[in-house]
Amino acid sequence: LKKFQPVLPLYFGWFVNQSTKLEMELGFHKILKQITKIGSLKEELEKFCPSAGEGIDSLLHRYAVPEGPFHITAKYNGLKPDKSEDALEYADKDVVKKSLGQLFQISIIGYILTPSIIGARIRLNSRQKQLWAQDDTEGLDSLSNNKTEVNLALTTVSNKEYTCEVSGKGKCDTFKTSFRPTHGLGSRAHMTLGCGPDSQPVQTGLDLVDIIDCESKTSNNFHYMQIEGAKVRYYGKGRCAIYLEDFVKVNTIFSGFYV
Numbered sequence: 001l002k003k004f005q006p007v008l009p010l011y012f013g014w015f016v017n018q019s020t021k022l023e024m025e026l027g028f029h030k031i032l033k034q035i036t037k038i039g040s041l042k043e044e045l046e047k048f049c050p051s052a053g054e055g056i057d058s059l060l061h062r063y064a065v066p067e068g069p070f071h072i073t074a075k076y077n078g079l080k081p082d083k084s085e086d087a088l089e090y091a092d093k094d095v096v097k098k099s100l101g102q103l104f105q106i107s108i109i110g111y112i113l114t115p116s117i118i119g120a121r122i123r124l125n126s127r128q129k130q131l132w133a134q135d136d137t138e139g140l141d142s143l144s145n146n147k148t149e150v151n152l153a154l155t156t157v158s159n160k161e162y163t164c165e166v167s168g169k170g171k172c173d174t175f176k177t178s179f180r181p182t183h184g185l186g187s188r189a190h191m192t193l194g195c196g197p198d199s200q201p202v203q204t205g206l207d208l209v210d211i212i213d214c215e216s217k218t219s220n221n222f223h224y225m226q227i228e229g230a231k232v233r234y235y236g237k238g239r240c241a242i243y244l245e246d247f248v249k250v251n252t253i254f255s256g257f258y259v
């Protein structure tokens with residue numbers, strides 16, 4: 001019996017629909033609005049993202065929303081997927097075949113904002129991790145200088161008393177969040193929400209690997225800024241991590257994206 005070859009997509013992933021996309025954008029804008037009101041952070045961001053000081057609209061203006069639906073790439077096959085053994089092997093897995101077209105609820109646990117990208121950070125559950133096939137440590141080898149940069153960032157932001165118009169005066173306190181992952185299966189999971197000038201969506205994963213590296217090189221006492229519903233840490237070089245106090249759940253469909 002002839003076995004048909006599957007038609008392979010550019011990538012497999014979890015996709016949100018248009019109304020969820022809009023809700024996600026609104027949710028992130030609420031957070032960003034508060035960030036652009038934190039004096040010392042705004043000053044820092046402005047050095048790396050010109051116009052950040054002029055408020056949320058001009059900051060958002062820097063980042064183009066990627067075309068198509070928001071998604072979490074679970075497995076990137078590339079432009080010649082049919083030539084990739086790896087892609088065929090993935091598509092042939094039982095768990096992949098059973099999951100196509102299925103609904104998955106995923107948790108957004110925070111956001112990252114860097115000069116290159118805006119991304120939502122995702123925590124995958126064990127079932128979702130079975131579908132995860134991205135490289136969680138790509139580029140990690142080249143990040144050895146991070147510790148110095150991060151310590152510098154801490155001095156820049158926390159030595160100044162900052163005022164956050166939303167939650168009053170900031171304080172340096174123990175950083176308490178239930179989620180502070182080290183590099184591991186699925187730690188790179190994200191949705192790209194925006195791309196800065198000359199940046200491609202693939203940069204979000206690499207910047208997340210970089211931010212996790214910063215997290216792993218800082219202590220729990222690292223300075224954070226409290227905003228409504230989230231904590232913000234600044235890791236230098238225009239890199240911010242936002243940790244949501246309550247995770248946001250969104251419905252997604254596992255599928256393939258074809259070009």
Ligand code: 2AM
Nearest residue numbers: 011072073076191192201202203204205
């Ligand atoms: P993203 O998942 O970080 O947003 C199409 O280009 C999609 O595949 C984008 O969503 C992109 O990034 C992801 N992608 C592109 N090139 C990639 C690569 N080399 N490795 C992993 N993911 C990639």
